[in-house]
Amino acid sequence: MNPWLGQLKKEYRLGKGGAGALGALIALFLYLGLGVYTAWRMGKPETFFAFCSVAVMIHVVYMAGYLCVSYFLEHKTMHLWLQCPLSVSKLLLAKLVNGFGALALSLFITSVVTLIAGTMVMDVFELNPDMTWPDVIYIGTFPVIHILLISFYIGIGITFLWAIYLVTTKTLGKISGWVIGLGVFFFGPWILAKWEDTKLFDALFIWGKVNLKYNDFVYGIFKHVYVGYYFYHLLLALLLFLAASWLIERKVEV
Numbered sequence: 001m002n003p004w005l006g007q008l009k010k011e012y013r014l015g016k017g018g019a020g021a022l023g024a025l026i027a028l029f030l031y032l033g034l035g036v037y038t039a040w041r042m043g044k045p046e047t048f049f050a051f052c053s054v055a056v057m058i059h060v061v062y063m064a065g066y067l068c069v070s071y072f073l074e075h076k077t078m079h080l081w082l083q084c085p086l087s088v089s090k091l092l093l094a095k096l097v098n099g100f101g102a103l104a105l106s107l108f109i110t111s112v113v114t115l116i117a118g119t120m121v122m123d124v125f126e127l128n129p130d131m132t133w134p135d136v137i138y139i140g141t142f143p144v145i146h147i148l149l150i151s152f153y154i155g156i157g158i159t160f161l162w163a164i165y166l167v168t169t170k171t172l173g174k175i176s177g178w179v180i181g182l183g184v185f186f187f188g189p190w191i192l193a194k195w196e197d198t199k200l201f202d203a204l205f206i207w208g209k210v211n212l213k214y215n216d217f218v219y220g221i222f223k224h225v226y227v228g229y230y231f232y233h234l235l236l237a238l239l240l241f242l243a244a245s246w247l248i249e250r251k252v253e254v
Contacts, residue, residue: 004094024065024102032110052114055110056144060147063154066099067099071162089249096152163244164177192236204232209226
């Protein structure tokens with residue numbers, strides 16, 4: 001068997017435990033069950049739709065939760081993990097791929113339930129007679145894809161923070177590791193926001209304008225997107241992943 005596929009299988013077994021993907025699915029069904037019960041008690045089907053909508057949005061932080069649990073469990077046997085013959089980048093990639101798979105499955109289930117719940121409380125075809133089911137799927141696909149991308153992006157950020165924590169706790173101690181990690185967590189996004197607000201950023205990455213369909217009906221402020229902006233975040237995600245791999249491989253001893 002390919003060594004990386006073996007590692008992927010190992011990560012799958014680790015991730016499907018009580019606090020992993022299986023636990024998250026059980027929690028999701030319990031939450032949706034609570035939504036059904038609440039809607040029944042109140043006699044308002046739209047209450048269940050609201051529960052479903054919140055469940056969809058919560059998936060933005062799914063990868064963060066999944067990886068925090070995975071890294072916490074891995075930390076207990078860090079020496080064994082680092083002794084694996086695979087490179088750190090491949091070890092981290094196995095975790096990210098498993099997390100993304102669990103995220104996609106959970107989000108798919110939640111989106112289907114939300115769509116069904118939506119048809120119970122509103123008739124979009126009455127709101128817009130020109131709309132068809134392919135249009136509804138198109139409109140729903142936009143936020144779902146972005147939830148997947150944002151969640152994966154946050155997961156890479158968590159991976160980078162974990163690498164920072166491992167390095168700083170090794171060299172400066174656990175308290176300093178927490179302080180520096182929290183500093184990067186809070187000030188990193190602020191620095192990026194300042195950079196993205198500059199004219200240089202606009203010149204480099206605000207290009208490839210794509211107009212969105214049905215923006216007046218659904219999106220309002222999301223009338224268009226820029227391909228360059230997605231390219232920028234792809235580069236940033238790749239940079240954070242490579243930096244995390246390098247820090248763990250070169251600065252953390254077995």
